[in-house]
């Protein structure tokens with residue numbers, strides 16, 4: 001088995017971060033291939049790897065798995081000893097529910113606060129409209145209640161796929177200086193200070209590709 005993870009710009013690609021962070025945090029070896037997105041030829045290049053033309057995409061020798069959720073499930077099957085998901089059935093089901101919720105939702109917050117992993121923290125909180133405020137309230141509840149129920153510092157105690165899925169949101173809350181109560185802030189800090197996340201951020205800072213619309217908020 002030889003794993004290659006195709007990802008987009010580390011500065012902007014929140015979906016790419018998720019499997020990358022999980023594999024790094026759980027010491028699953030892989031080779032990364034970075035394709036800068038939204039430039040001439042990038043979609044065509046990714047269409048040679050998989051049918052959606054999107055990142056992330058995992059290649060296991062000749063076999064392609066695309067979409068962050070499917071990649072995470074594939075890793076859970078291939079590396080049963082790494083605890084991609086929590087061990088207990090109900091905790092595992094809760095972690096999957098949260099990942100599915102993240103995968104399908106939070107459009108208000110996503111639109112208001114585009115991912116930019118290399119941006120410095122804003123001096124003042126970004127003002128949010130109603131939909132983004134509602135998403136923020138739900139995120140705050142998840143970040144407070146889940147570690148309290150299952151044991152921190154991560155959502156289910158040890159780092160799992162659920163943390164990889166929520167890491168981009170933790171980063172956005174920080175970048176856009178959105179206010180959080182202490183337990184949710186502590187969870188964000190645990191993510192942002194994880195060595196694997198710091199490594200990704202260094203990679204983002206080292207990139208020279210710039211997409212103006214995601215730099216100016």
Ligand SMILES: N[C@@H](CCC(=O)N[C@@H](CS)C(=O)NCC(=O)O)C(=O)O
Pocket residue numbers: 008012013014015016037038043053054055056066067068069103
């Ligand atoms: N549902 C997909 C989303 C993948 C996605 O939208 N990736 C973006 C980058 S974050 C992409 O490849 N955009 C390039 C394009 O659409 O051409 C997943 O979870 O992997």
